[in-house]
Amino acid sequence: MRARRDPRAERARCLVPGGARPRLARAGEAVVGAGPRERAVISIEAPAFWVAVVVEAPDGRLDRWARQSVGAARVLAGAEGGVVALLAGTAGGDALGEAGADRVVPLDGGIGPDAMPEMMLAALAPFVPRHVVLAETPAGGDWARRLAARAGWPIQTGVEMLSARQAIRPVGGMRRERAAAPARVLTLPRDRVASHGGTRREGRWCPAPERPADRGRMRVGPVVTATAAGIPLAEAPFVMAAGQGVVDFERFHALSRLLGATEGASRVVCDAGLMPRAAQVGASGTVLDARCYLAFGIAGAPQHLQGLGKVEHVVAVNTDLHAAIVARAGLSIIADAQAVMPALLDLLREEG
Amino acid sequence: MRSVVLLSGGIDPVSGRPAPPAGEIAAIGLALSVGGAVGGLHAGAPVPALRQAAGHGLEQVDCLQGGGDAVAVLAEALFAAPPDLVLAGRQARGGEDSGMLPYLLAERLDWPLLSGVVAIGATAEGWLAVTIGLAQGARRPAQIRLPCILCAHDAAPAPPFVFDRARRAVLRVVPVTGEEGPGMVAVEGTERPYRARPRLIGTASGGGGTVLEHPDPAEAARVLRDHLRALGMLAPPREGAADA
Ligand SMILES: Cc1cc2nc3c(=O)[nH]c(=O)nc-3n(C[C@H](O)[C@H](O)[C@H](O)COP(=O)(O)OP(=O)(O)OC[C@H]3O[C@@H](n4cnc5c(N)ncnc54)[C@H](O)[C@@H]3O)c2cc1C
């Protein structure tokens, strides 16, 4: 599904014109290891300055938002700076290098929010970063403010436009905006800065900072994820929806249970009373915040697609190749929903 | 138990008219759920939005007028008569709107702080049980030592607005003399009317979509399963499961 790569052209771009010598950047970085089968990697020894980014990867994956935060750090680092990622969670240095990180410092996952600023400061100390970027997620936004308050650093929250020279954020109840030089700490909403599209960076692993002493002022328990059926539709990470093309609702419900997906529906299906009104996705229903939307027999009317504004991955099963949802989907299966649902059920049950 | 709710005043983003932010109304709801005395506290002059906030369940709002830095003024008032619990919204609406005030206050008072609180439970031996709301419906139980500062989740249940309560609420002006402190580290810059910028549109799974035309159902099921698994929406297969 990814655009096809052209390793020869990539390698050629990394060489000085007409020679077999790798291109050296001003900061002394070299593009190394671009053999015909290897991918080019930029590794950088001593950049002019560092920009830090705190990356959350609770389930071992970097989501789009996390990649965008690394992309924002790259924007601030420009050609001369290096990007160091503080990793809260688990993810490979490869994935972080791909996303644009030169260094990776793992943070202790089990640490509570009270000790987080100490831990971040310990991790940042060797780098003395010019900026620290965090995603404005529930956890990231909290850590950013704790860090700024503890260190006494200026902060810009919810930055909507970012360049190396300025950051713009709304103020005064979203009625005004302020453009200023990027502050020491910045938080980034979703989909405001593009993720890094350039050459892979090294993502070299660095030692973890020492775990700070706990101050004994709070105890935080484990995260309890909601059951798929119990999550409000607007908060659900995985939504499976039925449109007019679904007639076998028994199988539809069985499949959503097995997949652990929250159920949604198009308006026509709700109008017909086949699904509760609360399940309606779209302009006059719920706007989703899901990571994945699996649509069975949904045409993808504009009013319906409005409900998918923030959805990262759309998967469609539809008999019509020319349905609008197919244009929005990362994967489309042109087939009868009534045949695909039982086949998927059987396959998943077989796996146990 | 004595709780204080921090109120920022604020405006409605669409109309620009005075209105308390959702998070502050949620904070009032949390304070009321704890029971005991609940009062409002505002650093600044009495503004109409405070009366509207009070309509959600406060009898009195103290307005600390005359001070300089809001953090310093609030810290001094809370230090002089410490409540058990301080509640704040996630973010003000109408000023700097950075959500930093509670954090700076916690740092200055050296009190613990938790944010994203959706519910408050029981107290036992100086510890307060709370529930934190995370993205996508996830919850996290926590305990925090009193006294403390809690920032309400915007989605915490909001108590209803009662017009008569808003009308009768007392906005008490408390004159204070400003103490200069580090407080908010303001960011200089140029200000202008807000311009809405379109968000980047997410291309699902990076690039154009794959279309599978008329596969047989078993093939379709396999492709779907593998795709969902690659997206991390489906747990990895168990040991010994068929093809990968
Ligand atoms: C003011 C206004 C507001 C609206 N708000 C909303 C809203 O919030 N949400 C919303 O959803 N709609 C809304 N609508 C309605 C919207 O315009 C569409 O009518 C509706 O979304 C269509 O639903 P559908 O895709 O399920 O049905 P259809 O348009 O009938 O599409 C059914 C699809 O299923 C496919 N199909 C048929 N049989 C099969 C099969 N066996 N297997 C697989 N696929 C099959 C067909 O190819 C077709 O693409 C609104 C309309 C208006 C005017």
Ligand SMILES: Nc1ncnc2c1ncn2[C@@H]1O[C@H](COP(=O)(O)O)[C@@H](O)[C@H]1O
């Ligand atoms: N002037 C103020 N007086 C009292 N509380 C405030 C004031 N400003 C902000 N707050 C509280 O701090 C929260 C975050 O505000 P802010 O940091 O300004 O975005 C608000 O939701 C209020 O609960």
